[in-house]
Amino acid sequence: MTTARTRREEIYHLAVTTGLASVEELSKHFNVTSSTIRRDLAQLHAEGKLARTYGGALPLGAHPEPSLRQRTGEAYEQKHAIAAWAAGQVRTGESVLLDGGSTVGALAHALRGSEALTITTPGVNTLQELQDAPGVVVNCLGGRFREVSQTFVGPLAEAALERMTFDRVFLGADAVTADDGLCEADHEQTRLKELMARRGEAVYVLADSSKLGKRPFHSWVRLPLPWTLVTDAGASEEQLAPFRAAGVQVELAPAVA
Known part of the structure; x- marks a missing residue:
């Protein structure tokens, strides 16, 4: 039987590596009551290891949301491999929606030489990448500016989307799971x-393998099928199996030479 001390050590390990699940999920994982898990979290908080949040906890000292600049330097080769694969799906004359984020920003860079594309985005990095691309018409979703993610969000952006449809939608994420979908730090995101x-004929989620199965935050997007997960070739079958079982199309982007 797992001791309380061992259980708390494992809870702390989960917090700093994959992000904690909910209290209810942790109670099932350890086969203890929700009250026991709450006492564990309270003890870890008292020891200065975790900060309590609604329904769970976060490791103290961890930045709650890395900036776009920080993300851009992470998993660089994997993100550009994913972007190269995604760019190969786009056809001349299409209307494409690009999310914010570093991986989708790499896709914007890969689309600079395209012809007769209309690209809509809330992401400042995509606007910068495509501002002088001669074959691309660029639309910006305006709204409230989130400095940390360098994106526009909120009712104005949402209202603009209601007037558009797209051949392809490319989404980024802080993390992604087969059961809960896309994980983000902010509810407006x-x-x-x-x-x-909802506005795309084909929907792709671009996420390098370090983001699969993780739960760093508590805001989620459940995506209706069909949608395609595009990740790097370093993803393990253990990471991919839940997505395949859930009916998600999985594509592995080969490394860029």
Whole structure:
């Protein structure tokens, strides 16, 4: 039987590596009551290891949401491999919606030489990448500016989306799971991504393998099938199996030479 001390050590390990699940999920995982898990979290908080949040906890000292600049330097090769694969799906004359984020920003860079594309985005990095691309018409979803993610969110962006449809929608995410979908740090982000997914004929989620199965935050986007997960070739079958079982199309982007 797992001791309380061992259980708390494992809870702390989950917090700093994959992000904690909910209290209810942790109670099932350890086969203890929700009250026991809450006492564990309270003890870890008292020891200065975790900060309590609604329904769970976060590791103290961890940045709650890395900036876009920080993300851009992470998993660089994997993100550009994913972007190259995604760019290969786009056809001349299409209307494409690009989310914010570093991986989708890499896709915007890969689309600079395209012809007769209309690209709509809430992401400042995509606007910068495509501002002088001669074959691309660029539309910006305006709204409230989130400095940390360098994106526009909120009712104005949502209202603009209601007037558009797209051949392809490419979404980014802080993390993604087969059961709960896309994980984000902000509820307005999840609301906007949910609307984005509804407006596209084909929906792709671009996420490198380090983001699969993780739960760093508590805001989620559930995507209706069909949608395609595009990740790097370093993803393990253990990571991918839940997505395949859920009916998600999985594509592995080969490394860029």
